[in-house]
Amino acid sequence: MRASAQVVDFPDAATRDAAAEATTIASAARGDRRAFEDLYRRHVGRVNRLCLRLTGQRELAEDCVQDAFVSAWRALPRFETRSSFSTWLHRIAVNAVLARRRGLAQSFEISVDADITTLDRRVNVDTPALDLEAAIGALPDGARHVLVLVGLYGFSHEEAARELGIAVGTSKAQLHRARQLLSARLGLVEEAS
Amino acid sequence: MTAENPSPVGSLDAHLAALPAEAEPSRDLWPGILAEISAEPRGQGASRVRWPFALAAGVAVAIAAGYVGWLGGRSAPTEVAAASGPVPSRSEAQRLVGFAAPSGTDYLATRASLERTYSEHLQMLEPRTRARIERDLDTIRNANADIQRALAADPQSPVLNRLLESIWQQEFNLYATVARIKDPAAQRTRT
Known part of the structure; x- marks a missing residue:
């Protein structure tokens, strides 16, 4: 009690x-x-x-x-x-x-960027995230921006389109492209949208 | 994981979700931010600040912070100059500056010891490096003098007091960084 x-x-x-x-x-x-x-x-x-x-x-x-x-x-x-x-x-x-x-x-066009890989290597060597971060860094600008905003930070396509100054349809297409490129690079099967 | 042996559907989302959310910057960006926001009046009391002085101080803080980071990268943390007496670590220096007034006994004694070692090491550095250090230290000291003059007119200004504290800390850190180089002459061979 x-x-x-x-x-x-x-x-x-x-x-x-x-x-x-x-x-x-x-x-x-x-x-x-x-x-x-x-x-x-x-x-x-x-x-x-x-x-x-x-x-x-x-x-x-x-x-x-x-x-x-x-x-x-x-x-x-x-x-x-x-x-x-x-x-x-x-x-x-x-x-x-x-x-x-x-x-x-x-242009912000960056190939696989050494800065990102170096930064992550300091934190945790041999982490699978390293490959994915490098792969994201290697994406074309438009695809990377949409993937980061929508795929990683929870922006809606409408919000991302407004922030990036693109059409909502373009945002969706860029996300699809980004996912395909990442999946191909990492040997993953992309889920059906 | 290969294309011949693909992972299950939806695994990309799992990988994305597992990515680290944070990455600390390679240097402390706060001194630069403070310098910029201190140059703009906002909030109570801000309109009383004599902004040219604050701006000069802010520039000095930014210069010193960048410089300390640059020189600090040239010496390993363990390279402590034992021959010239104890040299405080950066955290110790920050503790002293952060919690003791400039007239405090701890601060003055440590600063005097540090300044001696700093002067000895400075003479052994490459002339161009030495000139840069002295120029930046002059900037810090000039800003310090400007702030002191501004504070005489507005002693309660939180912005000016904060800037003054930053100046002391940056000056102290600069001394500590140079004093901690174990073999200053060897720095001449580095690029």
């Missing part, structure tokens, strides 16, 4: 984390740079991975990460906490990559 009387309905860890992050976001939105640094530390790994997959170049990806966080700082007062901060940040990162692409006025 005593034990059951002491049971308190604490929120679960995820709820507590979300609440803590909401507080941090609010502080950062009011101009607290330490709070924003906390957000940076918490999210930089995911944002960097996204930029790395979109660009295929480590240095360029890191420039995009920096651009993304600076843009996020500027836009933070307008962030609506009803949506996921992570998703919001990913969209900003995608825009940062695309802005860099336009600004550079050069």
Whole structure:
């Protein structure tokens, strides 16, 4: 009886984390740079991975990460906490990559990129993910961008098309092409769509 | 896994789902971000900041951070200069700078020791490298002086205080990085 009387309905860890992050976001939105640094530390790994997959170049990806966080700082007062901060940040990162692409006025066409393989090798040697990351890095730009956004980060085709400035049908076709190329490269059987 | 012996239908999705979600950048991008966002007024108190000073400081932080990373890559962490006395690790240096005021005893004593070793090692480096270090250190010190002047007019500015803290830390890190090179003369042969 005593034990059951002491049971308190604490929120679960995820709820507590979300609440803590909401507080941090609010502080950062009011101009607290330490709070924003906390957000940076918490999210930089995911944002960097996204930029790395979109660009295929480590240095360029890191420039995009920096651009993304600076843009996020500027836009933070307008962030609506009803949506996921992570998703919001990913969209900003995608825009940062695309802005860099336009600004550079050069092709992003990358063959199997040494940066990605080197980066992953440092983390875990002989992982099967290494082959897949390299294969993604070797995809043509259009196919890679759609695969990363839709296949890996949960964008809808409508969202991806809007972000990339392409038609929804093109997004679907590029995803199909990306999956076929990856499957062929990795010796997998592509599932029927 | 080969084309002759294909995996089951849908395995590509399983592979995609198993990919790592994170990849840490090769360097800390925060100093550069801080430099940029500090140059823009936003939030309470921001309008009181004298931005040219803050901008100069931000540039210094970015320069120092990039420089420390560049030079740090040339020496292994274990290459500690034992002959010149104990040299604090970067984390130790950051602890001292982060939690002690510039007038603090720990900070001043450690900084003085570090500066001696730094000066000795600096003289043994390649002239071009030495010139770059000295130029960057000048930038840091000039920014420090600018911030101090700005703080005299606005002592409670959180942005300026944060920038000042970053400047101390970057200066300290730069000293520590040079002081930790075990054989500075050997650096001359590296490219």
